Amino acid sequence: MIQETLFLKNTETFAESLARCGVKYHFAYPITPATDVMKRMAVILPRYGGQMMQMESELAVSSALAGAACTGKLVATSSSGPGLTLMHEAIGFMCAAYLPCIVVDSMRVGPGDGDILGAQSDYFVVTRGGAHGDYRTVVLAPSSGQEIADLVPHGIRLAYRYRIPVVFVIDGVSAQTTESTTLPAYNDYSAEFDTSGWAFTGTKDHAKRALITGSYSHQDGYEMNERLRAKYEVIRDKEQMWEQDGVEDAELVVAAFGIHGRMCRDLVSRMRADGKKVGFIRPITLWPFPDRAFEALGSCVQNILVVEMNLGQMVDDVRLAVNGRIPVHFLGKTGGDLPMYTLADMIAEADRLLGE
Amino acid sequence: MENLSAKYGKTLNLDKLTSYCPGCGHGVVTRLVAEAIEELGIMERTIAIVGIGCGGFSHHYMDIDAIEATHGRAPSFALGYKLAMPENIVFTYAGDGDTCAIGLGDLLHAANKGMPITTIMVNNTVFGMTGGQMSPTTLVGQVTATTAKGRDTALQGYPLLVPEMMRSMEGVKFLARESVATPKAIRKAKRSIRKAFECQVRGLGYSFVEVVVPCPTGLKMRVRDSYARCANEMTDYFKPQVFRDETEQVDVA
Known part of the structure; x- marks a missing residue:
């Protein structure tokens, strides 16, 4: 073939x-x-x-x-x-x-x-x-x-x-x-x-x-x-693998895998275009969890937002990886006619955490 | 020390002490299986897939590759193996608990698929390794650790006749029940086990042999009494017979 x-x-x-x-x-x-x-x-x-x-x-x-x-x-x-x-x-x-x-x-x-x-x-x-x-x-x-x-x-x-x-x-x-x-x-x-x-x-x-x-x-x-x-x-x-962008000077890092992780690219480019300091981490290996991506986050990061199509599962691993160093917030749902968040939903939650 | 393999063949590892209890029927069946493999000259390409329970020990006494499967799943393991490696001979070996309690679904679907694999079910009417609990083949009224007043058909139903369930399955090409109650019965069991392997070697289809054996420890009986029970009550209900033998037909392998 x-x-x-x-x-x-x-x-x-x-x-x-x-x-x-x-x-x-x-x-x-x-x-x-x-x-x-x-x-x-x-x-x-x-x-x-x-x-x-x-x-x-x-x-x-x-x-x-x-x-x-x-x-x-x-x-x-x-x-x-x-x-x-x-x-x-x-x-x-x-x-x-x-x-x-x-x-x-x-x-x-x-x-x-x-x-x-x-x-x-x-x-x-x-x-x-x-x-x-x-x-x-x-x-x-x-x-x-x-x-x-x-x-x-x-x-x-x-x-x-x-x-x-x-x-x-x-x-x-x-x-x-x-x-x-x-x-x-x-x-x-x-x-x-x-x-x-x-x-x-x-x-x-x-x-x-x-x-x-x-x-x-x-x-x-x-x-x-x-x-x-x-x-x-x-x-x-x-064997830890992840994709990241914009985390070096970020005040807010959004973490998501799968489809929400894919949407993070648009989220970051749009919010950066508005001058907002947002980055993302998209774990590719869920086990081993990419702890290193989170351990490397600088002191500029004031909040992490985890977005999932569930009631909060990967968020536990993010919390373990940052070990209390950075506040971790969660946005998640499962089921319903639209069983996920739109980009607008994710941006609204990111704005809220940025205090805007 | 005498070279036992020169006398009995390479398949059976006679230098190893078995962990079967004194009088256990597994020893006889394990030997019959090893002899069938030896006589057919298939030792180097035969794989044992054994269940959980006393039957799981059987491969230790044969110098062939072996897989200890999860409880009841040996027939499904065997199907996957045979699909990936059809040139090898694969058989499952397990007791009545593994084969027809937890593993009945896997067993019947494997039989119905009709792929050329072989199942040896050793039926002693009791869970031996865990200490003598009721199994699907426990006889009516039989006292076990979990049927203190005897098996009650209103609650537990009747002893399961496993090969009888396969009689209508076209893909089953050799189907028999044998016992080890007497020397004569053992000779018959040897013929059926060998035919079951032959059936696979020739690519005819699925083959199954149930062997009715005593479990003196699990039944808390003297060895002699447990053999008498095997020759009478057990084989009165589990009647030894060859249900189907299509090994006479033309080779398709």
């Missing part, structure tokens, strides 16, 4: 990007607003010698995903809030098992059965972990079709470098947005990594391997967790 620019719904951009970057097997169960990923995968994966397999539940989806990941081949799944909830049994397992995979979560309104409208309400479940035990997954939050295409190769490399599930989260509004995206030419990024040292492919070329995530002694359990701790510390140190 050659590089080409297509006008696509962003769920379809996920499917195209994943297939063009080497995903061979995709497992899924229908759920709005994520279904278009599996629909397109069902059509395109056979062209790459792969297959989309529809399962009977997200519990089975994530289990089949884990089984396929044991072969070392690049595998993916896509879902939305309630489906992601069911998948956590295997996501926690894959973290303990050092299995790479890609998970796409197209976020909708929760909790319970919730609403199919877009939201950012899965921040907690992906960054804190919805399964038992001390584990982390890398979480990437693209804010546009082009950023999906650009981040997928990086996500695959992180999944294999650290042998860890990598979760892409996108608010359902961005997931349903149709826009022009330049898709990459075919390249299997997982092929950069040698899996022959760990994959469970049969004993023809190695002595017996057993994938064991349970501890047979208390010391085993301790050591398993210490290995994970060390890995997570490396990731926290090396």
Whole structure:
């Protein structure tokens, strides 16, 4: 497949990007607003010698995903809030098992059965972990079709470098947005990594391997967790990503991810045009959270405004990152006919905090 | 020390002490599975996906790659594995609790998909590892840690007949229930387990064998009494039989 620019719904951009970057097997169960990923995968994966397999539940989806990941081949799944909830049994397992995979979560309104409208309400479940035990997954939050295409190769490399599930989260509004995206030419990024040292492919070329995530002694359990701790510390140190602009002399910094993060570019350029000292930070990795972006803020910053399509989730991480040094304010809602803020709403709140 | 693998083949690791309780039926079934793999010459490309519970120990006694799955999900793990690596032979091995309590949904959908994977369900009518609680296959009236007055059908229903649930599924190409109650029964079980693997090797479709075994510890019985129970009450209800055998048809692998 050659590089080409297509006008696509962003769920379809996920499917195209994943297939063009080497995903061979995709497992899924229908759920709005994520279904278009599996629909397109069902059509395109056979062209790459792969297959989309529809399962009977997200519990089975994530289990089949884990089984396929044991072969070392690049595998993916896509879902939305309630489906992601069911998948956590295997996501926690894959973290303990050092299995790479890609998970796409197209976020909708929760909790319970919730609403199919877009939201950012899965921040907690992906960054804190919805399964038992001390584990982390890398979480990437693209804010546009082009950023999906650009981040997928990086996500695959992180999944294999650290042998860890990598979760892409996108608010359902961005997931349903149709826009022009330049898709990459075919390249299997997982092929950069040698899996022959760990994959469970049969004993023809190695002595017996057993994938064991349970501890047979208390010391085993301790050591398993210490290995994970060390890995997570490396990731926290090396893999923080964010976009920022105008923060050097800002009195107010607006922090948002996904679609509100994308809107921050317009917010800052408009308010700067009016002479107002406003900057923004858009986290791209939600875990590891880009603490450094906030730690580096100067004494000129008098307030931080966090905008989210939920009732306040990422705002906790911003507060931890500034550790009381700067007042942190929150603007957020979830659900309703327009489940997000307009640029005018965001500018009005920013003006209020600037005392105008 | 005598080289046991020269005598019994490479698959079964006889140098390892098992953690099965004395008299447990798992030891017999594990050996039969290892012998089937050995005889078919598929050891180097066979992967065990084991459940949670005593069945999870089984792979330790076989020198093949193994995956300890989450509780009840081994059939789904196996489907994903087989899709990604169809040239390998993948089987699941777990008890009745893992296979037909928490894992019944995964099991029946895997069977219905009909992909060539193999399931060995070891049925001892009780949750053994956690100390003898009721399982879906606990017999009517059977006393367990959670049915102190015996299994009450008004509250708990009747023991689940698992292979019977798969009889109408076209994708299931070998379907049997066996037991280890007697030497004769063990020889029959060996034939069925080998056929189940053969079914996969030849790419025919899904294969399933339930093996009825005693659990002296979980049932709090003497070993001899638990085998007598296996030969009588257990197999009176869970009748050993080959429900379907399509291994005679033309290879499609």
